[in-house]
Amino acid sequence: MKVNLSLIILVITTGFIIAGSTAQIGEKAPDFNLTDSNGKQHSLSDYKGKYVVLEWVNFGCPFVQKHYNSKNMQTLQKEYRDKGVVWLSISSSASGKQGYLSAAEINETLKEKSSQPNAYLIDEDGTVGKLYDAKATPHMYIIDPDGNLIYNGAIDNIRSTNVEDVAKAHNYVSKTLDALLTGEKVEPFSTEAYGCSVKYK
Template sequence: MTFPMTSKSSFLRGVLSRRTVLAGAATTVLLASGGPARAQAQLDQPAPAFTATTAEGKTVSLDSYKGKTVVLEWTNHDCPFVKKHYGSGNIPTLQKEATAQGVVWLQVISSAPGQQGHVDGPTAIKLNKDRGAAPTQVLLDPSGQIGKSYGAQTSPHLFIVNPQGVLVYKGGIDSIATAKADDIPKADPYVKTALGELAAGKKITHASTKPYGCSIKYGS
């Protein structure tokens, strides 16, 4: 089919206009969902600083733990993947082993009010007591500010900060992304191995792994 020159020009302008609108809409969706626009903590760089309120109502900062290895564990007690690692005793055992070696273990709850996993301080303390958990502190992050600064995506999602305040690990607790406790003994225990390598002064073999679990329930 042959178009008159004016019709062809109008047709092309219409196509380009529609493409521009669609591209703008796609960008808006990405920004609204916190996609590519969300910054993430970078390996071998200083870990994002923060100040937070603990479940006991105290105020702590990452800087207050300078000189110690710090583990940040994002959690949501209602998530099946979290239940896998707590119900089996996997995370509580790892917490106790790590803190016995002087590691600071910070549980972080970034679920927004009204979302799955959101709890107040007393409830968080009771949950840990009932599960035999032993984090150094539980940090309440209902605004999601800490979680977003680290790029935390799932519960669980774990990060390790070395005594110099540098991020040296981020990712999953292990290598098998299921909610089945039977898979734990078969998995490569990424976080346990990373802590051991760090304590021995070795380079962490798998410093960045894929996290798995429930999406963190950030607010809008």
């Protein structure tokens, strides 16, 4: 429609700004408030000034199991927490669906798997999951100290449930965090998350 282009510009001198309320890559990550498995409240804004990793989790999902059985996720959690990154695991599984655990069960599972996120947040009604458009488990997000969403997507580039693939894969999360922590400029980007669907209500 070449005809109307310049005319449209004439007619509509004010542009439309499509401002989505959901998480957009490169934009401010939406704030949220969730309770963790110890009953403590966490907001994204509490962690302003730090890099924050959001990890959507469902321990019943074979893709999540791949990264926990291989100790990949635990290693990442420990490594980056040591470097000052805040790691928040979030479960958006609805009550009665796969991956939904009571607070006590969560703490027991975390202990058993030696998983040590800063907090395991319970998003039972899926509000935050939908706010971030979390599609799969695992689905990873990286937020910079200014609260901008730098990365949204898969944990790594090999779609599989096979533990052996972990070592061969290019891990987007660790590569991005390494770059960010060494002061490199990272252009915000996204990949397609892979895994089980998030078990929303």
